[in-house]
Amino acid sequence: MAHLAAPAPDARAPDIATLGLDPQRPLVIVDVDEVLGLFMEGFGRFLEERGLEFRVDRFALFQNIYRPGETEHLDIAEGKRHYDDFFRYGAGDMEPAPGAARALADLARQAGVLILSNAPAQARLARSRWLGRHGLDYPLILNSGPKGPLASALVRQIHGPSAFIDDLIPNLDSVAEAAPQVARFQMVADQRLRDLAPSAPERHTRIDQWPELSEAVAETLRRGARDAA
Template identity: 30%
Template sequence: MSEIVDLEHVRLTQRPLLVCDVDDVVLEFLLPFEGYLTSLGHRLVQRSYRLHGNILSTLDDRPLADDVVSQLILDFFAAQETWQTPFGDAVHTLKRLGEQADIVFLTAMPPRFTEIRRRLLDSLDLTFPLLATERPKGPVIRSMHGDRQLPVAFIDDMVHNHHSVAEHVPECLLVHLMPQTEMHKHAPKPGPNVLQASDWRDVERHLLVHFSQQE
C-alpha cells in the first residue's frame, strides 16, 4: 500500500497517549448509514457482520453488487456531516480525558475525506488531531508513539485493528467498544488481551487506571 500517513501535525506532549477510532466509537456509523440507505431505496439486513451482501434493493429484494456497496460507503463518507451524530457519551468523556492525555483520532477511511470529517468533529468541539488512513493501524501508532516511556491506549470496534496494534505496540492498552446492534452481535470477539467496554463510562474507568501508571 503506497499511501503515506502524514504525522507532521501530531504534536505529542509528555502525557499518556490515547488513539481512538471514530466510526461506531466516537460517531455513530451503522445506524445513520442504515438511514442513508433507506433514503436511497435500499435496505440493510443485519444477518452477518458485513455490509457487502447485506444491502438489498427494495425493488426486488436482491443484494446489491459489491462494487455498488463500496461506492455507497464512499458516498456516505462524503455526506457524513448530514447523517452522523455522537456515539453515546463520547464527546464529554473525550473532553475530560483530554485534560490528562494526548488524544489522536485514527479513522479508517480514504484520506480524501479528512477535511469533511475534520469539520464534523470540530463542530462537536472535538478538536484533537485526526489521521484518516486505510493502512493497518498498528504501524501508524508505533510510528506516532515511538519509544516513549508513557502509557498508550487504543479504542476501536474492529477486532482486526486490535490485532494489528497488539503486534506492533505490545505495551498498548487495547479497549474494544462497539454499538449493541443486531449486526454487531455477529462481530468477532476480542481476545483475552483486549478489554471489552460496555459504554464510554466503562472506557473512561479503564483508561484512568491505565493513565495513573505514568512514571
C-alpha cells in the same frame, strides 16, 4: 475543526508535536466509526434515501445492503460506490456515540487524544467538521489498511503509556502485533451490532459504554505511568 495531520518524519506517522500533542504525556488513539460515531445508523439513512435497505444481519458492511424485497445483498462493488458517496456527501449525517465527547474530554485531562480513522481521502474535511461540531475536536489522521504500523510509529514518539480504542478485531490485533506495549480496548457503540461483533477478550478488553470505558482507560494510563516512574 479537528487538526488535520500533515505528512511527517517517522515513516507514515506525523510528528506528534506538530499536532499540538505533548510527547511527555500519555497518548490515547481512538477510532471514529462505531466508537465515536454511530456510522451504521448514518449510512443506513443515507442508503434509504437512495431507495436501498441496510439490514443489520451480521457484523459486516457491504453484505448488509439490499434492494427492497431482495434476499441477495447488493453487489459489493456497487455497495462500495455508495460507501464512497456517503463520505463524499453524507458523512455529516451521523450521530455521536452517547457519552463520547465527555469521555474524551475527561481523558484529555491526563493524556493527549488523537483520532485515527480508516476512511477514504474525500472524507477528510467532512470528518474534521463532524468532529468539531460534536465536541470531538482532536487531531485527526486518516489511514487505510491495518492500523498497527501507524500506531506504533506514533507511540514511539511519546514518553509514557498509551491506549488504542477500536471496534474491529483486525485493527486491535494489528496494534497488538506492531506495538504490544499499547493497551487495547474494543468498543462497539451501536447497540444493534454488539451481539454480532466478534470479540477476543483474552487479547483486548471489551467495554461498550463510554463512561466505563473512559474510566478503564484512565486507570490503565495511571497504572502505566506509575510502573514507568
